[in-house]
Amino acid sequence: MDRIPILQIGDMLLVSIQVDLQDHTALALQDDLSNRIVETGAKGVLIDISALEIVDSFIGRMISTTAAVSRVLDAETVVVGMQPAVAITLVELGLTLTGVRTALDVDRGIRLLRRTLDEPIGRGDATFDERLTE
């Protein structure tokens, strides 16, 4: 079975979807990604869907769920490089991916994540967490 590779860059994970997603591939990706987030303690996830030309409601919901799962595991998710046609389809399907951050390309996505992760509030929370564990 095809598996989507998950690459680690510092404290971020990069998922680049280069093939048309089958339902089972998508489910496997969701599994793999949540495992990798826990293993690596990643703080950010980039999902690059620039090669994705066709989405259906299932894939749309899967992207949304993956983002929600990542957030529960304390990793910000940014979906990058969505094609205009895909965006129109998702909106028409009523899937606006509420709560998922988006960026035009991987570069902008990384910068967005950096900004979010470096925010003073984020650091404040981290020190608070550390104090709790001590």
Added chain:
Amino acid sequence: MSSSSASDWTTLLRENQDQLIATWTRLVEASVAGRMTAGELARDIREIYQGLLVGDGTEAGIRSSAYDGLRGLLADLGRTRARQGFSPTETAVSVFALKQAVLELLDERADLSAYRAFGNLSRVIDDLGLYMLETYAGTRETVIAQQAETLLELSTPVVKLWDGIVALPLVGTLDSARTQVVMEALLQALVDTGSEHAIIDITGVAAVDTQVAQHLLKTVQAARLLGAECIVSGIRPQIAQTVVALGIEFGDITTKASLSDAMLLAMRNSGLDVVSRA
């Protein structure tokens, strides 16, 4: 109805060709004065007249093969008139005026027996006139469809205001077909230019109802999925009141009264400041 009575009108037309054509041309000339030259008109009318005689009063009606030539001629005429901007009346009169011409002739002669032939002729002319109008209307519809398409293409300019800021000035009415084109053009421009800020200016939009608002919302949501923020600007006081009265929720979409306000906000958001040199 015997074939002899049906062919009566062809005899009538044959015998009085010159007089009828002269009257007919005079009647049509009055309605299309100045739009066509007398030469063109006389040629058209002479051709129709010959076409009528070719059919030889056949019983099969104007759809029969005997009238193929005449139908082609009338279709051509209908198309030309539609393109030249003639009104339906001006177009129809060029055929129907023949009836008037024949009636004038019969009045002159006070020949009651010929009225029967006139009745048959009248039926044929009505059919021919309707046939020509059908072509005329068909051509008009094609012209309108072409114009609508051209308008659709013209009406979606996406302009770059600054590095990373594009604007989409909307003019006219927003319907589903236009919104689709507008949405695609904007999203494609965002991707092509790598812009993170888009300004949708609705100064030129005549009215905003729930449907237009829905279309705007969809466009903004689609842009967000790409990773770009939209600002809606150019909301006139009247439109603001309508929007509130209709209970339309723009949600968390930033709205500004003028394009310059929106531009300033977009520049601020992309980390730029405008300062005066003085």
